[in-house]
Amino acid sequence: MILQAVNLALRFDDWQLWRGLSFTIAQAELVHLRAANGRGKTSLLRGLMGLNHWLEGDVRWAVDMQAEEDFAAKVLFVGHKTPLASELSVLENLQLLQGLRGQVSSQQQLAATLQDIGLQGFADMPAKWLSAGQSRRLVLSQCDLPSLRFWCFDEPFVALDKMYVEWLVAKIQAFQLSGGAVLFTSHQEIPGLAARELYLD
Amino acid sequence: MWQWFHKWGSAKWFYQASAAWSRVFGYFALLFLTLGLVWGFVFAPADYQMNHNYRIMYLHVPSAMLAQITYLLIAILGLVNLVWKIKITPILARAVLPFGASCVLLALLSGAFWGRPTWGTYWIWDARLTSTLFLFFLYMGLWACYSLLPASMGRNSAYKAAAIVAIVGSVNIPIIKFSVEWWNTLHQPASIRLTQRPAMPASMYLPLFASIIGFYCLMVYLMLKRARLLLLEDELHKAWVKEVEPKLVGGS
Amino acid sequence: MINAMLRREWLLLWRRPQDMLQPITLLLLLILVFPMALDLTQFSLPSLGWPVLLNAVLLSLLLGMEQLFAEDQRTGYLDQVRMSYGLYAYVLIKLVCHWLRVWLPLVVVLPLVIFFYQMPLSALPVLLLALSLASAAVVVFAAFAAALTLGLARAGMLMALLVLPLLVPVLVFAAATGQAVLMVEPWQGAILWLAAITCLAWSLLPWAISSVLELANH
Numbered sequence: 119m120i121l122q123a124v125n126l127a128l129r130f131d132d133w134q135l136w137r138g139l140s141f142t143i144a145q146a147e148l149v150h151l152r153a154a155n156g157r158g159k160t161s162l163l164r165g166l167m168g169l170n171h172w173l174e175g176d177v178r179w180a181v182d183m184q185a186e187e188d189f190a191a192k193v194l195f196v197g198h199k200t201p202l203a204s205e206l207s208v209l210e211n212l213q214l215l216q217g218l219r220g221q222v223s224s225q226q227q228l229a230a231t232l233q234d235i236g237l238q239g240f241a242d243m244p245a246k247w248l249s250a251g252q253s254r255r256l257v258l259s260q261c262d263l264p265s266l267r268f269w270c271f272d273e274p275f276v277a278l279d280k281m282y283v284e285w286l287v288a289k290i291q292a293f294q295l296s297g298g299a300v301l302f303t304s305h306q307e308i309p310g311l312a313a314r315e316l317y318l319d
Numbered sequence: 320m321w322q323w324f325h326k327w328g329s330a331k332w333f334y335q336a337s338a339a340w341s342r343v344f345g346y347f348a349l350l351f352l353t354l355g356l357v358w359g360f361v362f363a364p365a366d367y368q369m370n371h372n373y374r375i376m377y378l379h380v381p382s383a384m385l386a387q388i389t390y391l392l393i394a395i396l397g398l399v400n401l402v403w404k405i406k407i408t409p410i411l412a413r414a415v416l417p418f419g420a421s422c423v424l425l426a427l428l429s430g431a432f433w434g435r436p437t438w439g440t441y442w443i444w445d446a447r448l449t450s451t452l453f454l455f456f457l458y459m460g461l462w463a464c465y466s467l468l469p470a471s472m473g474r475n476s477a478y479k480a481a482a483i484v485a486i487v488g489s490v491n492i493p494i495i496k497f498s499v500e501w502w503n504t505l506h507q508p509a510s511i512r513l514t515q516r517p518a519m520p521a522s523m524y525l526p527l528f529a530s531i532i533g534f535y536c537l538m539v540y541l542m543l544k545r546a547r548l549l550l551l552e553d554e555l556h557k558a559w560v561k562e563v564e565p566k567l568v569g570g571s
Numbered sequence: 572m573i574n575a576m577l578r579r580e581w582l583l584l585w586r587r588p589q590d591m592l593q594p595i596t597l598l599l600l601l602i603l604v605f606p607m608a609l610d611l612t613q614f615s616l617p618s619l620g621w622p623v624l625l626n627a628v629l630l631s632l633l634l635g636m637e638q639l640f641a642e643d644q645r646t647g648y649l650d651q652v653r654m655s656y657g658l659y660a661y662v663l664i665k666l667v668c669h670w671l672r673v674w675l676p677l678v679v680v681l682p683l684v685i686f687f688y689q690m691p692l693s694a695l696p697v698l699l700l701a702l703s704l705a706s707a708a709v710v711v712f713a714a715f716a717a718a719l720t721l722g723l724a725r726a727g728m729l730m731a732l733l734v735l736p737l738l739v740p741v742l743v744f745a746a747a748t749g750q751a752v753l754m755v756e757p758w759q760g761a762i763l764w765l766a767a768i769t770c771l772a773w774s775l776l777p778w779a780i781s782s783v784l785e786l787a788n789h
Binding site: 457459460464470472473477479480484487488494495497498499501 | 715719720723729732735739744747764768776779789
């Protein structure tokens with residue numbers, strides 16, 4: 119088991135979004151979170167990441183993921199936003215993203231990562247000149263960090279072209295094979311992803 | 320004890336119970352203010368130094384006292400909200416704020432009209448006057464927090480943020496007072512000072528006490544009255560509002 | 572993890588020179604325009620220089636400070652920080668780097684003020700110390716207001732309303748220090764009070780700032 123959500127309820131100020139939501143995510147499981155617009159998908163993901171308070175209920179993480187530094191090393195959250203500093207270079211941003219999870223990579227590893235996301239040759243370019251798709255790839259490149267066990271993606275396929283949608287699907291499948299679990303939202307139907315569906319209502 | 324605590328968490332209970340309390344405090348405020356002010360302004364003896372001018376003290380002293388105590392009360396209510404998360408406390412804090420700000424204004428105005436005949440000027444950069452003036456801006460800042468922050472962070476977070484502002488402000492008030500006194504002794508000639516008054520006869524200080532008690536009661540009365548309205552506004556679409564005030568058509 | 576956060580703010584300190592130059596340009600202009608409003612036969616410039624500088628520091632450091640946390644919130648960097656190391660360390664690092672951003676240009680400006688206002692150069696070391704302490708206090712109070720007004724349109728006015736009354740003690744003790752130095756009187760008392768207030772602010776407010784940032788991001 120990666121996480122177990124028990125009887126969650128969420129509200130924004132006085133507007134209650136939903137209550138009594140329980141689910142479990144096991145190892146090597148792929149879960150597609152579905153709901154209509156404005157039903158609180160993003161709020162649910164942010165809540166699981168500890169960024170929102172629950173009105174009721176509790177999220178229990180696997181024992182080895184509860185400590186603060188374990189959580190940072192083992193859980194990857196990629197939301198709508200791209201947490202890049204626009205004045206810093208692509209390489210510096212990559213190092214910072216990894217550094218926030220307590221990971222330091224060698225120059226060769228960093229170069230290989232940039233190669234993987236098609237940003238080789240852009241290492242010294244300021245991040246503000248990246249396109250939306252390139253920024254997203256840079257943020258998603260963190261998924262290669264070996265310590266990770268759970269990915270939480272909010273609309274990860276947005277802004278990616280066909281080639282990199284397939285790239286991400288392959289990453290997800292490989293992660294699943296290695297025992298990792300993924301929770302994601304997506305408006306697009308992604309061929310090749312056999313996910314359990316979780317509905318919010 | 321816990322039951323008593325728990326009751327304060329219930330908006331409905333507070334709304335129903337506070338109707339009677341506010342009435343009681345309202346009558347007490349009327350009684351003591353009438354007593355204190357009529358006694359003070361009409362019957363108390365004239366001062367041998369300041370003649371009738373000193374009578375403005377019966378407004379000035381209570382308002383200056385309550386101006387500070389109300390800010391402290393807001394900070395304490397904020398602390399209670401942050402620690403015990405009692406729902407009604409931020410509403411009480413928000414409700415009492417205009418009273419505190421008005422007290423600062425009243426203290427400054429009455430002080431000016433007292434200062435004119437006593438010192439020959441409406442305003443001096445005296446330590447007490449100056450720090451009272453800054454207290455007014457602290458109130459305004461807090462007021463702005465209560466009215467603007469809900470738009471950016473949601474109401475419940477805004478209440479907590481405003482509580483933090485009030486606590487930071489209340490830690491600062493003594494420091495501001497101290498610094499202004501320091502500045503004052505550095506720059507003011509010693510001749511203009513609030514005179515150390517000799518002991519007042521009972522016929523002078525008894526009306527003052529009555530007036531102070533009256534101001535306290537007025538504070539509680541206005542706080543409860545306004546808190547009831549704010550509570551209805553905040554919880555308009557809750558079930559208990561329709562139950563208690565069926566004439567209000569809430570939300571929908 | 573702290574290394575990563577520290578490196579980020581340190582690099583940004585130098586990659587955003589406009590953030591360093593903007594407040595100091597306003598500061599310099601305020602100081603140089605001020606004598607134009609004076610009849611210099613009636614006022615003595617040396618005694619005006621320091622108070623004018625302090626007031627200009629208060630105003631100019633507030634300029635643009637409402638943006639301190641805005642970009643980090645917009646890009647989601649704050650969320651990532653909250654998930655990894657927590658906000659307190661982030662706030663401290665941010666504050667120290669921002670203080671450097673305003674302090675470095677102040678070191679250059681102070682001799683100019685001394686020159687233009689005909690103050691004795693011997694006062695420079697103590698004035699620099701007082702200016703450093705005062706600017707550190709201004710930064711931490713203004714950051715508190717910036718955290719509060721995060722996400723509000725036109726936050727500048729509210730920031731001034733929240734910050735300036737709280738900074739009265741800083742202004743008083745910094746001004747008293749300068750006055751004592753210029754009159755060749757003992758200045759230690761005033762500057763110790765200034766240091767005490769700055770230390771108190773730096774020990775309590777970062778905690779308040781991270782709580783407010785937490786509240787603002789639910």
